[in-house]
Amino acid sequence: xxxxxxxxxxxxxxxPDSVRxxxxxxxxxxxxxxARLDIAEPxxxxxxxxxxxxxxLDDFILLCPCGSADVxxxxxxxxxxxxxxxx
Amino acid sequence: MCDTCGCSDSAVRITDHxxxxxxxxxxxxxxxxxxSHNRAHLRAxxxxxINLMSSPGAGKTTLLERTIRVLDTPCAVVExxxxxxxxxxxxxxxxxxxxxxxTGAGCHLDxxxxxxxxxxxxxxxxxxxxxxxxxxxxxxxLFDLGEAARVVILSVTEGPGKPLKYPxxxxxTDLVLLNKVDLLPYxxxxxxxxxxxxxxxxxxxxxxxxxxxxxxxxxxxxDWLRQPVRS
Numbered sequence: 001x002x003x004x005x006x007x008x009x010x011x012x013x014x015x016p017d018s019v020r021x022x023x024x025x026x027x028x029x030x031x032x033x034x035a036r037l038d039i040a041e042p043x044x045x046x047x048x049x050x051x052x053x054x055x056x057l058d059d060f061i062l063l064c065p066c067g068s069a070d071v072x073x074x075x076x077x078x079x080x081x082x083x084x085x086x087x
Numbered sequence: 088m089c090d091t092c093g094c095s096d097s098a099v100r101i102t103d104h105x106x107x108x109x110x111x112x113x114x115x116x117x118x119x120x121x122x123s124h125n126r127a128h129l130r131a132x133x134x135x136x137i138n139l140m141s142s143p144g145a146g147k148t149t150l151l152e153r154t155i156r157v158l159d160t161p162c163a164v165v166e167x168x169x170x171x172x173x174x175x176x177x178x179x180x181x182x183x184x185x186x187x188x189x190t191g192a193g194c195h196l197d198x199x200x201x202x203x204x205x206x207x208x209x210x211x212x213x214x215x216x217x218x219x220x221x222x223x224x225x226x227x228x229l230f231d232l233g234e235a236a237r238v239v240i241l242s243v244t245e246g247p248g249k250p251l252k253y254p255x256x257x258x259x260t261d262l263v264l265l266n267k268v269d270l271l272p273y274x275x276x277x278x279x280x281x282x283x284x285x286x287x288x289x290x291x292x293x294x295x296x297x298x299x300x301x302x303x304x305x306x307x308x309x310d311w312l313r314q315p316v317r318s
Contacts, residue, residue, distance in 0.1 A: 002105055006114075013229045013255045060254030060288045069290040079114045086106045 003036040003085035010058045011044040011076035044076025118230055121198035125233025136216040138234035143222030145242040146266040148174045150299040151217055155181040158309060163210035165218045167196045184208055195226040198233055215312060224253040242267040243276040250284040258288045262311060269298040
């Protein structure tokens, strides 16, 4: 395998830098040795239940620009292997 | 069709000499699948499971000891710690069935650990199952165990700002117990500020101030247990 693509949302609770740090160590001696690691970090998105506005958020402070904290999280919790590349 | 190996998998895209195999695989899928299995099994056996999470020393075991002795429904406990049987022995002294899981270097319980624990514990129908997670405000928030409700305990001695510093934990809970309120006169802790911080990451969480040693607020906790909100 020559590459791995991951999707780690900004609200997933997983730190991409930590995954990068351990990736090479874990891959040594396996078919992934030397593989490239690409990590997409989609932003969080939420919708306010009071004003209906959709907005981005990159932390868990669930506050709409209108001041309401009654929001539902739509995206940003992704934690997925999107694809692998086989050479 | 692929020129190299002749495969016809539509999930495979070919760019030069490499194949891109589209996976779209949730990394926690295996845990979530096992958690769904646990949840279905617990519901079918009429066992209400509560995932109890906090920092080390926030008072989880003390609260459980008292709760088991007072509550009029049967209780069972799964204890999660890195090492020792110390907490399981304290629970055993209350008469409730208990299983200790030692995670070794692990910092949280996962759905497969709970699955194995359920096999040896076999909680009786109609009982409350308390799952005391490893003391940690970080990783346990990520792992669904198959519980019906999540409860976070924070003690006033831990200081201010915790809901904002550990938002994943507080965002993922149904109930927050603010423990050790008997120590409020001796520590710098603003309850109103704590409630505001908690609401910023979890507007719908219920917050109950309690003292597991002196007994303040525990009747509210017992009422919540009798009619908990299912997540």
